[in-house]
Each structure stands twice: as structure tokens, then as C-alpha cells.
Amino acid sequence: MSLETGRRRFGSTDGAIALTGVGAPLDRVEGRFKVTGSATYTAEHQITGLTHAALVESTIARGRIARLDVSAAEAAPGVIGVISHLNTPPMPRMRGLLTTGEGFALQTVMPLEDDIIHHAGQPIAVVVADTLERAQHAAHLVQVEYEVQPPRVEFAPQSNQTYPPQPFFGGIARIAPDYTRGDAARGLADASIRVEHTYTTPIEHHNPIEPHAAIARWDARGSLTVYDTTQGVHSTREVLAEALGLDSDKVRVICPFVGGGFGSKAGLWPYTALAAICARHVGRPVKLVLTRAQMYTSTGYRSQTLQNVHVGAGRDGTLNAIVHHSTSIGSSVGEFPEPATEVTKVLYACPNLETSLRLVRLDLGVPTAMRAPGEATGSFALESVLDELAHELQLDPIELRLRNYAETDPDSGLPWSSKVLRECYQQGAERFGWAHRNPRPGSMRDGQWLVGWGMATASYPTLGLPAQATAAIQADGRAVVRSGTADLGTGQYTVMTQVASDALGLPAERVRFELGDTDFPFAFLAGGSSGVRSVGPAVRLAAEAARAKVQALAAGDEDSPLAGYGPEAVGAEGGELFVKHVPEQRESYTAILARHGLQEVTGDGSVDAVNMPNGHRVHAFGAQFVEVRVDPDLGLVRLKRVLGVFDIGTVLNPKTARSQAIGGIVFGIGMALLERTAIHPTLGAVASPNLAGYLLPVNADVPAIDAYFVDAPDPYVNSLGAKGVGELGVTGVAAAIANAVYHATGKRIRDLPITTEKLL
Numbered sequence: 001m002s003l004e005t006g007r008r009r010f011g012s013t014d015g016a017i018a019l020t021g022v023g024a025p026l027d028r029v030e031g032r033f034k035v036t037g038s039a040t041y042t043a044e045h046q047i048t049g050l051t052h053a054a055l056v057e058s059t060i061a062r063g064r065i066a067r068l069d070v071s072a073a074e075a076a077p078g079v080i081g082v083i084s085h086l087n088t089p090p091m092p093r094m095r096g097l098l099t100t101g102e103g104f105a106l107q108t109v110m111p112l113e114d115d116i117i118h119h120a121g122q123p124i125a126v127v128v129a130d131t132l133e134r135a136q137h138a139a140h141l142v143q144v145e146y147e148v149q150p151p152r153v154e155f156a157p158q159s160n161q162t163y164p165p166q167p168f169f170g171g172i173a174r175i176a177p178d179y180t181r182g183d184a185a186r187g188l189a190d191a192s193i194r195v196e197h198t199y200t201t202p203i204e205h206h207n208p209i210e211p212h213a214a215i216a217r218w219d220a221r222g223s224l225t226v227y228d229t230t231q232g233v234h235s236t237r238e239v240l241a242e243a244l245g246l247d248s249d250k251v252r253v254i255c256p257f258v259g260g261g262f263g264s265k266a267g268l269w270p271y272t273a274l275a276a277i278c279a280r281h282v283g284r285p286v287k288l289v290l291t292r293a294q295m296y297t298s299t300g301y302r303s304q305t306l307q308n309v310h311v312g313a314g315r316d317g318t319l320n321a322i323v324h325h326s327t328s329i330g331s332s333v334g335e336f337p338e339p340a341t342e343v344t345k346v347l348y349a350c351p352n353l354e355t356s357l358r359l360v361r362l363d364l365g366v367p368t369a370m371r372a373p374g375e376a377t378g379s380f381a382l383e384s385v386l387d388e389l390a391h392e393l394q395l396d397p398i399e400l401r402l403r404n405y406a407e408t409d410p411d412s413g414l415p416w417s418s419k420v421l422r423e424c425y426q427q428g429a430e431r432f433g434w435a436h437r438n439p440r441p442g443s444m445r446d447g448q449w450l451v452g453w454g455m456a457t458a459s460y461p462t463l464g465l466p467a468q469a470t471a472a473i474q475a476d477g478r479a480v481v482r483s484g485t486a487d488l489g490t491g492q493y494t495v496m497t498q499v500a501s502d503a504l505g506l507p508a509e510r511v512r513f514e515l516g517d518t519d520f521p522f523a524f525l526a527g528g529s530s531g532v533r534s535v536g537p538a539v540r541l542a543a544e545a546a547r548a549k550v551q552a553l554a555a556g557d558e559d560s561p562l563a564g565y566g567p568e569a570v571g572a573e574g575g576e577l578f579v580k581h582v583p584e585q586r587e588s589y590t591a592i593l594a595r596h597g598l599q600e601v602t603g604d605g606s607v608d609a610v611n612m613p614n615g616h617r618v619h620a621f622g623a624q625f626v627e628v629r630v631d632p633d634l635g636l637v638r639l640k641r642v643l644g645v646f647d648i649g650t651v652l653n654p655k656t657a658r659s660q661a662i663g664g665i666v667f668g669i670g671m672a673l674l675e676r677t678a679i680h681p682t683l684g685a686v687a688s689p690n691l692a693g694y695l696l697p698v699n700a701d702v703p704a705i706d707a708y709f710v711d712a713p714d715p716y717v718n719s720l721g722a723k724g725v726g727e728l729g730v731t732g733v734a735a736a737i738a739n740a741v742y743h744a745t746g747k748r749i750r751d752l753p754i755t756t757e758k759l760l
């Protein structure tokens with residue numbers, strides 16, 4: 001996208017262009033702190049009198065603790081306390097809600113409740129010592145005898161009993177497990193062609209670089225401060241207070257930097273509550289940092305899915321019916337049905353639809369949101385089956401999608417807030433050279449390599465969550481803007497600085513945006529790609545309010561060159577307010593505040609949760625194109641290139657947006673070709689809980705990736721016209737790669753990841 005057009009509508013006031021405002025490729029404002037090591041991550045906060053905790057985890061997956069002997073651990077050098085269900089009152093059962101006001105905690109049964117073992121790796125005791133090494137040593141001295149039952153960890157939905165999940169909140173709206181539109185059975189019966197297949201995706205783990213960690217400190221008045229690795233300090237405060245039986249105003253949660261989250265830091269997990277309980281128990285601040293292995297057991301994961309998709313269409317490719325049933329993992333410690341069928345409800349114009357979500361109860365921890373939950377897994381199935389249909393019909397896969405283009409939201413019947421998906425297909429096809437594709441599988445070669453080109457649609461409903469912000473214009477001509485949101489490495493610090501910079505008429509280097517503290521105004525968690533869509537307009541409102549107050553001061557001050565001018569007559573740029581029709585008549589924020597003897601002038605901004613702004617359905621879209629090379633003798637798949645074109649509304653910062661899109665595509669590559677968590681069939685534990693056993697894409701796996709944006713501000717979504725980008729880039733990638741592998745080889749892989757043995 002061009003910077004000029006990006007600024008055109010939403011740039012600095014009244015045609016004056018700020019080089020650092022919305023649309024500019026501003027470098028990350030916190031980048032210097034990160035590369036110099038001065039960005040303080042959770043485990044790095046220096047706290048006086050700090051002690052260290054180490055978890056003792058269950059080595060069995062199902063059963064009960066017959067005997068727990070902590071005497072040797074308690075007697076070990078440096079140990080200050082050992083907590084377990086024997087000496088700690090149980091935490092209450094959590095409500096397991098995902099709502100905009102009440103926080104996000106999917107684990108309803110917290111550890112140390114009693115002697116029951118629900119899953120392998122369940123914390124059963126915590127040792128606190130004066131050093132980490134002594135805590136870890138003493139943790140090994142805890143002796144446990146179990147009554148073992150064989151764990152249920154095999155995900156085989158056909159043979160197991162499945163059950164419907166409770167309706168759940170998908171951020172804003174309630175999702176029911178069953179959905180129908182029209183008459184799907186009739187629609188299938190009437191179709192000229194039917195394609196039905198089953199697609200499966202494995203358990204995956206988030207694997208952020210920064211391990212989950214918490215530091216908890218109580219003060220003498222019973223108030224708690226927690227440094228936590230969290231995607232939302234306010235959300236964590238609410239549910240942590242609930243777990244500890246406190247009023248939430250007794251809890252402060254701080255998290256200025258997050259080293260990746262991808263959903264795994266989107267809610268309260270046991271470690272945070274355990275750190276707080278330990279700190280209360282020993283009367284000193286406690287730090288609890290999870291090991292890499294512990295991050296595989298009680299901080300969530302992407303559920304395995306089994307998805308059956310049955311589509312019926314006319315000879316011309318017009319979809320007449322889709323039936324999509326998805327089963328995912330249910331747990332006895334909480335519930336998160338992977339919402340894989342959500343995308344099917346909205347992506348194509350199809351009159352007859354039936355979808356369902358079911359669960360299979362396994363002895364595993366509770367799954368959670370991961371990297372476009374639902375859309376990533378669901379779009380693998382939907383966008384694969386569409387490719388299969390296209391081949392059956394001998395129709396170009398883009399043409400098939402265009403013939404079923406949803407001009408309005410087929411679910412609600414409402415218009416889209418904006419949708420330029422057609423342009424994404426067209427631009428993507430042109431840039432990729434799609435017209436040169438020979439549609440016949442196995443027809444394109446490069447020496448020994450079979451060449452495959454595949455595509456798929458990307459789609460994600462960036463959420464509109466409640467958010468508040470405050471902006472302070474200061475006497476020195478700088479501004480501080482605050483909101484209790486998070487930056488997971490996504491660019492939130494940077495783009496919120498840009499939004500405020502425009503609204504204040506201040507260059508970005510004079511604006512400081514702060515986040516990650518419950519002392520700042522409320523923002524719900526950074527999940528569902530909600531940050532730009534939700535926090536952006538709140539920041540803009542706050543900055544505009546502060547600016548308006550300064551303008552009003554000047555308007556009523558006969559010593560000001562702005563005296564008597566109303567807000568609409570006054571612009572702002574370069575730290576000065578000016579009369580629009582006499583631009584040389586201007587005065588700086590500094591001068592106005594000085595004359596009034598003010599240290600700062602503040603303004604507040606607030607936006608509510610918005611599901612359907614002005615009766616419009618919000619979705620971001622895109623088109624993914626990939627080229628693979630497959631060695632037919634060795635079954636090797638190598639990616640040659642990936643290209644995505646995305647419809648995200650206004651691009652606040654082309655550099656951070658592109659980085660988001662590319663990061664999403666890399667996650668899609670991992671999902672397609674590498675990532676899979678194996679559970680040991682008899683032990684019920686993660687077989688290889690480390691980054692040697694869990695394969696993530698590394699540089700050698702990642703080809704040249706191009707990400708482009710259609711420059712089309714969304715007129716309804718919010719005052720910025722920006723829908724949000726984070727998770728969109730993940731969606732569609734796995735299907736596009738599977739479709740390309742089919743095009744290369746004629747082999748359809750319906751089970752992720754696509755590994756060598758499946759191609760031989």
C-alpha cells in the first residue's frame with residue numbers, strides 16, 4: 001500500500017502530513033529497549049527479598065495421590081515452605097468464562113484442590129526456597145505415591161462418546177455448539193455434485209520464546225501486586241482475584257513486555273495463582289518461572305480436531321449445502337471447544353448449512369485459543385474441501401470462490417463493514433502469476449522436483465472489545481498516553497503512538513504510549529486480534545479530548561492567537577495549534593499550558609464492546625498463494641514462496657502490519673508441515689516437551705514471503721477504519737500448502753502436519 005493513500009483520510013489533521021502518524025512505516029518505538037536488553041520482561045523485575053518457587057508435577061495422568069511426603073523437601077537447605085493440597089485451602093472452582101468484563105480463565109478446576117490427578121504435569125506441590133537451585137533440588141525430594149488409573153488420551157471420536165460443549169463466549173457473541181441455516185440435508189440431496197471428506201489436525205503448542213512466569217508480592221494491607229506474563233492485565237486481575245477470593249481492587253497486575261503469547265498468555269493459568277498463594281504462605285515475594293517442559297502441561301494448547309465436511313454444489317460450482325462437524329478435546333479441568341466451524345458460517349454464500357461442535361473427554365489439561373483459534377483449524381478443512389471440489393469440477397479454485405462470493409454476511413444477513421476480498425484474489429493472482437498455472441496435478445516440474453501451486457482464502461473476525469485510554473499533554477510539549485492493553489511483540493506500542501501522534505498533532509518521538517498495568521485505564525485482553533480495532537479508537541478519543549481541552553483554554557484566552565476560534569477552526573501539528581484559514585496564527589501546547597500554569601492537561605477515551613458496528617458484520621479477509629516443491633522419491637516438501645494479500649482496512653503502519661502478516665504465515669507453515677504434539681499413549685504425558693521434539697519453522701523452513709494490503713479503510717469498524725491483522729495471516733495457509741502439495745503430486749493429505757511418510 002502507498003503511504004500517501006494511507007494518510008489520505010486518517011492522517012494528521014487537515015491535510016498536514018506527519019511523517020510519524022498513521023500510515024507511516026515507523027520503527028518499533030520499543031525496539032531499542034528490546035535489542036539492548038533494557039526491556040524488562042516479567043521474570044526480570046528486581047524485587048527486594050525475592051524467593052523462588054519450583055513446581056512438583058504429577059507423573060501420572062489419571063488417578064489419585066495415595067501418599068505425599070514433603071518432609072525431606074521441607075528439611076532441605078534454603079527451603080522456606082512447601083505447599084500442597086495438604087496445607088492449602090482449595091481455590092474455588094472458576095466459572096470458565098470468556099466475557100469482556102469478567103476475564104478469561106478456561107481452567108475451572110485449579111490444582112491443589114484435592115488428591116485427584118486430572119492430567120500429567122498437574123502441579124501437586126510447590127517448593128519455595130531462597131534460591132531457584134535450592135527450590136528445584138528440594139522439589140526432587142518430594143515423595144509421591146499414586147493410585148494409577150489408565151489415562152484416556154487417545155483421540156478417536158468415532159468410537160468414543162462425544163458430547164456437546166456448553167455455549168461459550170467467542171470474545172463478544174455467544175457461540176452455540178449447533179448451527180443450522182436453511183435445510184442442509186435437502187441441499188445436499190439436491191446438489192449435482194457432492195464431496196465429503198474428513199480432515200484432522202493435531203495438538204499444537206504455542207511455544208512463545210518467553211516462558212510463562214509470575215512474581216507475586218503482598219503488602220501489609222493484604223493487597224497483591226503480580227508481575228505476570230499476560231496478554232491482558234485487567235482480564236488476569238479479574239480472574240486472579242476470583243481464584244484468590246479477593247476484591248479485584250486489591251490486585252494489581254503489571255506486564256509491560258510479552259515475549260510472545262499466541263493465545264497461551266490470554267488467560268489465567270495455575271502458575272500465577274500458585275505464585276500468589278506461595279507468597280502469602282511464606283510471607284515473602286515469590287517468583288515462579290515455568291520450565292519449557294512445564295509450558296506443555298498447564299498453559300493450554302491447540303486442541304486436536306477431527307472435522308467432517310460435506311459440500312454439495314451445482315455443476316457451475318455454486319454451493320448448495322455445507323455440513324461441517326468438528327470434534328475437539330474436552331478436559332475435566334475446563335472446556336474450550338476449538339471453534340472450527342465458525343469460519344464456515346460466514347465465508348461463502350451458501351443457503352443451506354449445518355455445523356456442530358462436539359468434545360471427547362480426555363485426561364489432558366484444558367485446550368485454549370491458539371493463533372487464530374477456530375479459523376486456523378476450520379479453514380484447513382473448508383479451504384481443502386473447496387479445492388477438492390474445484391478439481392472435481394475442473395474449475396479454477398479462485399473462480400470457484402468467486403462464484404460463491406458472500407456479498408453480505410450469510411450468517412446474519414447483515415452487510416459487511418468492509419470487504420475487498422475480490423481485490424485480494426485478483427491482486428494475489430496477478431502478483432503470483434496464477435494465470436501460468438497448469439491445473440493438472442503433477443504437470444509442473446523443475447528437474448526432479450514436482451511443482452505445486454495452491455491457494456486458499458484467509459478470514460478472521462477481528463474483535464471489538466471494550467477499551468479505555470487516557471492522554472496527558474504535558475508542559476514540556478510531550479504527551480503520555482496510557483491504556484492497560486498489551487503488546488505481544490505485535491506493534492501495539494508503536495501503532496498506538498502513531499494514532500495518538502495524529503490526534504494530538506505531535507510527532508511520535510514526543511508521544512509516549514504506556515501499557516500493561518491495571519493502574520492504567522481498562523482494556524480487555526489482547527486476543528482475537530482486537531488491539532488495533534478496539535484500543536485504537538479509545539486512544540484517539542483520549543488524545544482528541546486532551547487536545548480539545550487545550551484548544552478551549554486558548555479559545556477563551558485573549559492573549560492567545562487562537563482566542564475566539566472554535567474547535568473546528570483549529571488544527572494541530574508539530575506540537576502547535578493553529579487557525580486553519582490563517583495557519584501562521586498558531587501557538588504551542590507548551591506556551592498555552594505555561595500561561596495557564598498547568599503541568600498537564602488530560603483527556604479520556606472509551607469504547608464499548610462492539611460486535612456489529614451500526615449493523616455491520618466485521619471480518620478481515622485475504623488470499624494466500626503458495627508454491628511448493630515435492631521430491632516424489634523422498635517425500636520431501638519444500639516451500640518455494642508464499643504470497644498473501646490482505647484486507648484489514650486502514651494499515652496503521654505498513655512495517656508492523658507486514659511483520660504481523662508474515663509472522664502469521666510462518667505459523668501457518670508450521671501448522672501445515674511441522675507442528676504436532678504427541679501424547680504418550682499409555683503414560684498420557686507429552687512425549688517430547690521441548691523444542692527439539694516439537695518442530696517449529698526455522699529460517700531454513702521459511703521461504704520468501706510477501707504480504708500486501710489492499711488499501712481500503714473500513715468506513716464502519718471504528719474511527720480509524722482499521723480492522724486488525726494479527727491472526728488473519730495464519731488462516732488459509734495450511735490449506736493453501738495442502739492444496740499445492742496435491743497440485744504437485746496428486747496426493748491429498750487431509751491430516752496435518754504434511755510429513756514425508758504421508759507422501760510416500
Ligand code: MOS
Pocket residue numbers: 231262263264266369370371372373526527528529
Ligand atoms: Mo489469540 S490466540 O486470540 O490470544
